Amino acid sequence: MELGLCTFADMLPDKPGSGANAHQRISDLLEEIKLADELGLDVFGVGEHHRPDYSVSAPAIILAAAASVTKNIKLSSAVTVLSSDDPVRVFQDFSTVDHLSGGRAEIMVGRGSFIESFPLFGYDLNDYNELFTEKLALLLQINQDNEQVSWKGNLTPSIDNRGVYPHPYQDKLPIWIAAGGTPASAVRAATLGLPLTLAIIGGMPEQFVPFAKLYRDTARKKGDDPAKLQFAVNSHAYVTENSQAANTEFYPYYAAMMNAVGKDRGWSAFTEEQFNFARSPKGALVVGSPEEVIDKILYEHELFGNTRFIAQSSLGTLPHKQVMKSIELFGTKVAPAVRKALL
Numbered sequence: 001m002e003l004g005l006c007t008f009a010d011m012l013p014d015k016p017g018s019g020a021n022a023h024q025r026i027s028d029l030l031e032e033i034k035l036a037d038e039l040g041l042d043v044f045g046v047g048e049h050h051r052p053d054y055s056v057s058a059p060a061i062i063l064a065a066a067a068s069v070t071k072n073i074k075l076s077s078a079v080t081v082l083s084s085d086d087p088v089r090v091f092q093d094f095s096t097v098d099h100l101s102g103g104r105a106e107i108m109v110g111r112g113s114f115i116e117s118f119p120l121f122g123y124d125l126n127d128y129n130e131l132f133t134e135k136l137a138l139l140l141q142i143n144q145d146n147e148q149v150s151w152k153g154n155l156t157p158s159i160d161n162r163g164v165y166p167h168p169y170q171d172k173l174p175i176w177i178a179a180g181g182t183p184a185s186a187v188r189a190a191t192l193g194l195p196l197t198l199a200i201i202g203g204m205p206e207q208f209v210p211f212a213k214l215y216r217d218t219a220r221k222k223g224d225d226p227a228k229l230q231f232a233v234n235s236h237a238y239v240t241e242n243s244q245a246a247n248t249e250f251y252p253y254y255a256a257m258m259n260a261v262g263k264d265r266g267w268s269a270f271t272e273e274q275f276n277f278a279r280s281p282k283g284a285l286v287v288g289s290p291e292e293v294i295d296k297i298l299y300e301h302e303l304f305g306n307t308r309f310i311a312q313s314s315l316g317t318l319p320h321k322q323v324m325k326s327i328e329l330f331g332t333k334v335a336p337a338v339r340k341a342l343l
Contacts, residue, residue: 001307001309001342003308003311003339004041004042004044004308004311005036005041005045005313005327006076006310006311006312007312007313008054009025009029009047009054009055010053010055010316011053011317013053021055022055025055028320028323030065030066032044032313032314032320033046033073033075034070036331037070039328039331041073043106043310044066046059046066046077047077047079048081048117049116059078060094060097061093064097067097067100067101067102074104074105075104078310079112079178080107080109081111081112083111083123083135084117085117087156088138088142088164091139094173095165096166099168105169107139107176108197109132109136109139109175110177110179111128111129140175142164143173146165147163148161148162174195175194176232177196178199179197180198180201183214186211186218189215190214190216190218190222196229196230197234198231198304199235200284201235201284202278202284204283205300205304208303209303215229229307232306233300233306235284235286235296235309235311236284236286237285237287237326238254238326239293240288240289243289243292246288247272250287253317253318254275254315255271255275257315257316281295282299286300290337293330293334294333294334294337297338301342313326313327
């Protein structure tokens with residue numbers, strides 16, 4: 001099982017006319033990716049958002065910068081909001097990252113958990129599902145036939161026998177679908193023969209077992225071998241020296257983040273009781289001492305048989321020093337123990 005990290009690169013919103021916070025957050029982010037590479041982790045993903053509380057709106061540019069300071073780690077978006085982007089440019093951007101990194105680029109596509117990019121780039125939210133379906137089909141066709149592409153678009157421009165360059169360093173760019181548990185997403189990924197990432201950020205992981213089963217059952221009906229499918233689990237995570245430190249070091253920042261998001265979505269205030277339940281042995285949070293985190297990752301692996309685990313490592317305005325310490329513990333304590341247990 002591959003072990004990796006991802007982040008949305010949260011930050012405090014800049015004051016009008018200032019880019020200081022974004023500058024510092026992006027500098028910190030590159031340090032985090034460099035450390036993950038040095039520790040031998042397998043993948044690092046960077047999210048795309050168009051809000052004042054996140055610093056990355058162009059993941060490919062961040063990953064291009066990361067390619068110059070890393071040697072081995074795979075570099076992925078987490079996610080690319082494909083519905084409001086241009087599949088041709090997405091392919092070109094990530095092919096360029098692939099060359100800069102020597103074949104380490106990946107694309108994780110999704111519809112996004114926020115909607116700001118749709119009005120920003122002139123897309124109608126009434127076309128939310130159709131945009132993703134059509135743009136994913138185009139991206140996959142380019143990835144398969146980038147030398148000469150012909151495409152008849154409905155919500156996308158048509159292409160008349162044009163090449164799309166540069167070709168990636170790899171034979172094909174790995175393209176994953178990211179999902180939050182919607183059954184249609186499992187069916188889509190399996191039908192297209194694509195690897196799937198499931199984000200588990202609430203409730204109990206065991207509730208998502210039918211989702212993983214649907215993914216594999218759909219692939220089996222299609223004639224594919226479910227044993228060859230790549231399936232990833234993405235969870236909110238934080239590693240501390242000991243269990244008690246999780247509440248004092250992590251809870252205030254995590255609660256503030258959940259409440260900020262929840263304010264837009266009508267959620268009730270996030271409480272310490274909810275936090276403690278979420279980080280209990282069968283809860284969704286992968287938070288606590290190295291031993292607790294190891295146990296939770298192995299528990300999820302027993303449930304899903306996943307081939308990749310991604311820890312969302314810097315959440316809210318958690319200080320950079322704490323993020324780096326958590327990454328260090330994940331790379332030096334958690335990853336070796338998980339790998340040994342799965343031999």
